[in-house]
Amino acid sequence: MATVVSHQLIGSFASHIPSNSKPSLFPKESMNLPIKFRQNRFKIEATTASQTPVLETLLSPSKTTTPSKKKSNEASLILIRHGESLWNEKNxxxxxxxxxxxxxxxxxxxxxxxRISTIPVDLIFTSSLIRAQMTAMLAMTQHRCKKVPIILHDESEKAQTWSHVFSEETRKQSIPVIAAWQLNERMYGELQGLNKEETAERYGTQQVHEWRRSYHIPPPKGESLEMCAERAVAYFEDNIQPELALGNNVLIAAHGNSLRSIIMYLDKLTSQEVTSLELSTGLPLLYIFKDRKFMRRGSPVGPTEAGVYAYTKRLAQYRQKLDETLN
Ligand SMILES: O=C(O)[C@H](O)COP(=O)(O)O
Structure with a gap:
């Protein structure tokens, strides 16, 4: 399904949220389990003409919907699992x-x-959950571009109108943040709120391991990784990949399992391989999107690291520009 963008208030941040990403903790679709996996979801496809990427309309001061020129033939994609939450701490x-x-x-x-302070970010996607949003916002306080991340709101027409930004200059110094429930953590069903260790004692380590790490087996009344992938990867393909295809650099702050399903798609992992994929809290992962392919570039360790900037000329140039602006 193509991205649907409201064009009523072009120029307003709030008018550019994909309509299928309205933040809602328990969206109708996720309660309708099981969700069938969409056919061919794991293929990387080109942006279709009917898709209207978010950033493109966001930065356009006019009411036109004509796609703007592609910025670059490559883009950076940073994935971050949220930092430790109060319930991670309590297990x-x-x-x-x-x-x-x-x-x-x-x-x-x-x-x-x-660690990502000199890697370009034009657009941020988070889940609708506060731990991912806090992570994105706190991470951006460290970015050397000094742009202000602004959460877009489309929960009502008033929310859209009242959050309008009237200065083009200010908009340029801002980074739109789109919150999408599709990037939420997998719905853990009747395990939510239970202690992981006690649950393993009660149901057996093997059973709990299957609920937590298998691809197909859902926890009681919850989502399997496959179900989580159904909505997270679809959202990625419909709303995030078109931005990357235009050369926009994207940061995604999300969750262990929504990111595992996206990484499965990016790295073309099998349902067997993904079972051993573990993501640490707060660890950024960098991908370069070029020629419709995703190239995994590991975890950047910081601006002093030579390796990351040697990956592409574009990243090296961006970092150099930041250095020049600050000196
Ligand atoms: O939702 C949770 O409990 C964790 O964030 C992820 O859980 P997991 O380690 O069982 O995948």
């Missing part, structure tokens, strides 16, 4: 329960921000 199944970060989680998010 509780969290899923779609909206729990904030611990102090350690805040520090992890800031550290992640330092």
């Amino acid at each position: 509780l199944f969290t899923g779609c329960v909206d729990v904030p970060l611990t102090e350690k989680g805040v520090a992890e998010a800031i550290q992640a921000g330092k």
Whole structure:
């Protein structure tokens, strides 16, 4: 399905949220389990003409919907799992329960921000959950571009109108943040709020491991990784990949399992391979999108690291530009 963007208020941040990403903790679709996996979802396809990428319309001062020129033939994609949450600390199944970060989680998010502080970011996607949003915002406080991340709101027409930004210059110094429930953690069903260790004692380590790491097996009344991939990868393909195809650099702050499903898609992992994929909290991962392919570039360790900038000329130039602006 193509991205649907409201064009009523072109120029307003709020008018550019894909209409299928309205933040809602328990969207109708996720309660309608099981969701069938969409055919061919794991193929990387070119942007279709009917898709209207978010950033393109966001930065356009006119009411035209004509696609703007492609910025570059490559783009960076950074993925960050949120920092430690209060329920990670207590070892509780969290899923779609909206729990904030611990102090350690805040520090992890800031550290992640330092590590990506000279990698370009034009657009941010987060889940609708506060732990992912806190992580994105805290990370961006460290970015050397000094742009202001602004959350877009489309929950009502008033929310859209009242959050309008009237200065083109100010808009240029801002980074739109789009919150999408599709990037939420897998819905953990009847395990939400239970202690992971106690659950393993009660149901057996093997059973709990299958619920947590298998691709097809859902936890009781919850989403399997496959179901989570159905909505997270579809959202990625419909709303994020078109931005990358235009040369826009994207940061995604999300969750262990929504990101595992996206990484499965990016790295073309099999349902067997993904079972051993583990993501640490607050760890940024960098991909380069070029020629319709995703190239995994590991985890940037910080602006002093030579390796990351040797990956592409474009990243090296961006970093150099930041250095020149600050000197
Ligand atoms: O939702 C949760 O409990 C965690 O964030 C991820 O859980 P997992 O380690 O069982 O995938």
